[in-house]
Amino acid sequence: MSDKPISPLRRRMIEDMTVRNFVEETRNNYIRHVRTFTAFLGRAPDTAAPEDLRLFQLHQTQIGVRAPSINGSVVALRFFFTVTLDRPEMARHLTFVREPRRIPAILSLEEIARLLEAAPGPKYKAALSAAYGAGLRVSEVVALKVSDIDSKRMLLRIEQGKGRKDRFAMLSPLLLELLRDWYRIARPAVWLFPGRDPLLPLTTRQFNRVVHAAADRAAIKKRVTPHTLRHSFATHLLEEKTDVRLIQVLLGHARVDTTALYARVATNVIRAVMSPLDRLTPLTSEKKPPA
Numbered sequence: 001m002s003d004k005p006i007s008p009l010r011r012r013m014i015e016d017m018t019v020r021n022f023v024e025e026t027r028n029n030y031i032r033h034v035r036t037f038t039a040f041l042g043r044a045p046d047t048a049a050p051e052d053l054r055l056f057q058l059h060q061t062q063i064g065v066r067a068p069s070i071n072g073s074v075v076a077l078r079f080f081f082t083v084t085l086d087r088p089e090m091a092r093h094l095t096f097v098r099e100p101r102r103i104p105a106i107l108s109l110e111e112i113a114r115l116l117e118a119a120p121g122p123k124y125k126a127a128l129s130a131a132y133g134a135g136l137r138v139s140e141v142v143a144l145k146v147s148d149i150d151s152k153r154m155l156l157r158i159e160q161g162k163g164r165k166d167r168f169a170m171l172s173p174l175l176l177e178l179l180r181d182w183y184r185i186a187r188p189a190v191w192l193f194p195g196r197d198p199l200l201p202l203t204t205r206q207f208n209r210v211v212h213a214a215a216d217r218a219a220i221k222k223r224v225t226p227h228t229l230r231h232s233f234a235t236h237l238l239e240e241k242t243d244v245r246l247i248q249v250l251l252g253h254a255r256v257d258t259t260a261l262y263a264r265v266a267t268n269v270i271r272a273v274m275s276p277l278d279r280l281t282p283l284t285s286e287k288k289p290p291a
Contacts, residue, residue: 009046010034013084033076046085050093053077057095067099101261104231105222112232115211118218124210126175126182127193127202130156131226133175135233135251138226140169142202144192146183151176158252167252 006014010031017027038045040056060070074094081090107115112132119125131141140158148157149171156169179192188194191201208226215224222228230251237247248256 009044009084013080016079016083029072030076030079033073034080036073037077045080048081048090050090053090053093061097067097070097071099105224105228106235107220107222107224107228107232109236111218111220111222112229114218115214115220115224118214120210120213122178122182122185123193124214126178127207128211128214128229129175129178131229132233133172134169135230135237136169137230138204138207141226142193142204142207145190146188146192148192149176149179165252167249169252170250 013031013034014027017030022030034045037048037056040059041048041052057070057074060073074096077094078091082088116125116128116132119128127141130136130144131138134156136156136158143159144156145159148159150157151171154171154173154176156171158167158169160166182192186194189198191198193202194200195202195206204226211224211226211229215222234247234251237250238244245256
C-alpha cells in the first residue's frame with residue numbers, strides 16, 4: 001500500500017461512496033476518473049468551471065477514448081460535483097456519448113466443443129464450461145464457491161452478481177460431472193476455482209488469459225472473450241426456441257429488452273422466418289397467362 005497521504009477532498013469522496021455502499025470496484029473507478037480529470041485540469045478539481053468540463057470531454061474524443069470510458073467518467077464526475085462538492089449545476093455540462101450497438105461474436109456448437117477441449121486441464125475446462133453451460137459472467141465464474149453447487153436441485157447459487165443481486169443459474173448434468181471431476185482432483189476448500197494462492201479465487205485476468213489461450217489452441221478465428229461464452233449460451237437457447245423471459249432470468253438481466261437483443265444474432269430464428277416476398281410466389285404463379 002502507498003504511504004502517500006489522501007487529500008481531504010478525496011477522503012470526502014470516498015466517505016460519500018462508502019455511505020452509499022458502493023462496491024470497491026466502483027469506488028476505484030470513480031476515483032480513477034476524477035484523477036484523470038484532475039491531471040487534465042492541472043489544478044484542484046473543485047476549482048473547475050463548466051468550460052473545463054467541455055474541454056475535457058472534447059479532449060477525450062480527440063484522443064480516441066471509447067464511448068464506454070467517456071460515459072464512465074461522466075457518471076463519476078457527476079457524482080463528484082453533485083454529491084461531494086454539492087455543485088449540482090455542474091452535472092448538466094457533462095454529456096453522455098451514444099454507444100454504437102454492435103453484434104457480438106457468437107461461437108457455433110462445434111466451436112464451443114473445440115474451445116472446451118482446448119482448455120489447459122480439468123480446472124479450466126470446468127470453469128469455461130460453467131461460463132457457457134450456465135451463462136455466467138466472468139466475475140461470477142471466479143467467485144463460485146464449493147457451497148454454491150446445489151446438486152439436488154441442479155442449481156448454481158450466484159451471490160452478488162451484477163447489480164449486487166443474488167440469483168440461481170442452471171446446473172446441467174454434464175457441467176455437474178465436470179465440476180465433480182475437478183473437485184475429486186483438487187478438493188478445493190472454499191473457492192471452486194482457486195487462484196495461484198489457494199486461499200484466493202482465480203482472478204478475472206487469469207480467466208481471460210485462459211480463454212484467449214484456449215481459443216488460439218482451438219484455431220478459432222473469431223475474437224473470443226469470456227463474455228463470448230455467455231453470449232453464445234443465450235443465443236443457442238434462443239435458437240432452440242427457449243422463451244426469452246426465461247433466458248432473461250437465467251442471465252440475470254434486469255430488463256427483457258437487453259435479452260431480446262440476442263434475436264439479432266440467433267441465425268436459426270432469423271432463417272426460420274418466411275419473407276413476405278416468398279408469400280407472393282403462389283399468387284404470381286396463379287396469374288400467369290395460359291401457354
